[in-house]
Amino acid sequence: MSKPDKRDEIVRAALELIAEHGFHGAPMALVAERAGVGAGTIYRYFENKDVLITELYRELEEKMYPFILDGYADEAPFRARFLHLGTALLRYFIEHPLHFRYLEQFHNSPYGVAFRRDKIMGKAGGCDVFRELFEQGAAQQVVKDFPLVILFALAFGPLLAVARDHILGFVQLDETMIERTIEACWDGVKR
Amino acid sequence: MSKPDKRDEIVRAALELIAEHGFHGAPMALVAERAGVGAGTIYRYFENKDVLITELYRELEEKMYPFILDGYADEAPFRARFLHLGTALLRYFIEHPLHFRYLEQFHNSPYGVAFRRDKIMGKAGGCDVFRELFEQGAAQQVVKDFPLVILFALAFGPLLAVARDHILGFVQLDETMIERTIEACWDGVKR
């Protein structure tokens, strides 16, 4: 097994265990076992558990971006862009349930809160498409007159809730349901 | 200190510690200390930590109901009832940030998922006002034609997100902002 293979196995094992059982349901020894490596090996790639967790988060974000930006037309009208990003995101979560559950765990933890705080304070990375989109929407008065944070809540709150319900098996979303859901989000956001 | 007093102190201490520091930030010994009881005493009232956590959840739900049902008019039109419940809920969370954070922690944990599964499968308790309301709304065709689960997501997804952002200090909600936010939720839900 070559070097990056081990790292990948560790990351995959951590993703699975944390997504399924949360941070304390994923002791390092179990991550190692599931990755097929020795316990000490993890520490060659990640300084400690916190670093592994944060690094994994960043990797998931990076994998997600190309997916949701695929076919995104910068110059399209606001509504079209909103629907594109929304449906793409929801589709991504549904197709990658492990990613979704990991991201959720992360956001509902001290890590995630600190992360968001940084983002909101503008040290952002990554999430900028959304921020840009909504800032334009606000400037063009096509969205309701709310602080950005609330617009985000109106747009993504339902999206994330619906994704979770699908993944937990509480609903079964097909493509048309995805689109209709995002249109409903749009109704909440639009002026 | 009389018997129910001790129980109350334990519950209060657990609420504070878990809301502020999460489940692992609340060791039983610390809960006991903060409650002013012996560590073993907790186990007279709660079989184990899981039971304490679940029990506490149920108590918070019960405390919440009278608050949000206060002034609720069964026979009012759907929209008015929706707005009443939504604003009441959001107000409740803002006024009881500890409760909110506890409920959130709970929902984002294996406990919460099992709990919701039971509810959705119909063994519900508590949440019935919302279920009834939305079932009526669906029957009257005043809300969008979605499964109940998605309607819930559209209604409460933004609400919870906004409450969290307020409590974490990312926005400052006043009464009019609360009302406007719930109206935006309504836009998402209404047909």
Next chain:
Amino acid sequence: MSKPDKRDEIVRAALELIAEHGFHGAPMALVAERAGVGAGTIYRYFENKDVLITELYRELEEKMYPFILDGYADEAPFRARFLHLGTALLRYFIEHPLHFRYLEQFHNSPYGVAFRRDKIMGKAGGCDVFRELFEQGAAQQVVKDFPLVILFALAFGPLLAVARDHILGFVQLDETMIERTIEACWDGVKR
């Protein structure tokens, strides 16, 4: 077994293991086992291993002082007082080899160096009899004209070396040898 018993057993076990095998030859699990307590129990009495080590040092010092001060006559001539303290100390070490080896381990470790630094800088505790004695000796010009630190080295260097050699079985000291050794130390120190 009553409360102070457990603490005593832990301290005794730590003393034995550390004296015989050094700090890393005394893992907490082994200390616990030898003390006949659970591993976690140690932490009820000592915050962590460092605290256990430092505390044990202090206890040994405290046990030693009454022994060497027994029969010490403040107003006796310098030489007599020197011989008293020196022989008493050497006798103590020979009678308490575990104490001696522990104290040695402690002094030859970061703990001990920090400790001595504090003492020399005057934040002393305990060792004051010796300091007082030598300061008087210096004032009366009965000892050689050296900084205190060097006088200490001349007096205690051989004493400690001899104690170690006895305990390791390299010599066998009897009472007269003890006295003659301390007299030889005196020759090194006296003007």
Next chain:
Amino acid sequence: MSKPDKRDEIVRAALELIAEHGFHGAPMALVAERAGVGAGTIYRYFENKDVLITELYRELEEKMYPFILDGYADEAPFRARFLHLGTALLRYFIEHPLHFRYLEQFHNSPYGVAFRRDKIMGKAGGCDVFRELFEQGAAQQVVKDFPLVILFALAFGPLLAVARDHILGFVQLDETMIERTIEACWDGVKR
């Protein structure tokens, strides 16, 4: 880098790290890094860490001998030879604090005790000048009537203590202080 170079670098790195941070402050990986070699390479030159430690000790002793024997006159009177060796040793330690601290660490460890035991039991190496000197001194009745071990303690106990105090910064020894200190040692030893 040629073969003996690597060995030397390993030894130098081990000396520095162990002298400054003790045996546990010198993990093999760090020794390798500081030596500029691979971790596995150390094991081509030294069977294991214990061997490295013992070997390094022997090398330091060997480097020390030429230094202290420089100018040593076999036929000079006992006192002169004693003073020569004593001052040379003390000077050596002061000029080579890393060596001194290493030797000290070594002596205060299971390695050192085993080593000394061998020496005293006569399997000696190295230390023979001192042994010879003192055996002569005993035969000529110029030193006190003590077992060799005690004479060593009287002579080197203060010397080592003073060296340590200098290196730790508790005193500052200059050339005359060195000489006076060794003369004081002489007072302790001489009949």
Next chain:
DNA sequence: GATGAATGAGCGTTCATTCAT
């Protein structure tokens, strides 16, 4: 020969739970 990634036993420490008092 030289490497350094990989290993896993072992460390110090925590904490849910028990049970003698």
Next chain:
DNA sequence: CATGAATGAACGCTCATTCAT
């Protein structure tokens, strides 16, 4: 009933040593 000292399994992490390259 209430207590809190005691427990020990489990955790995150280190490091001497090995071995495929």
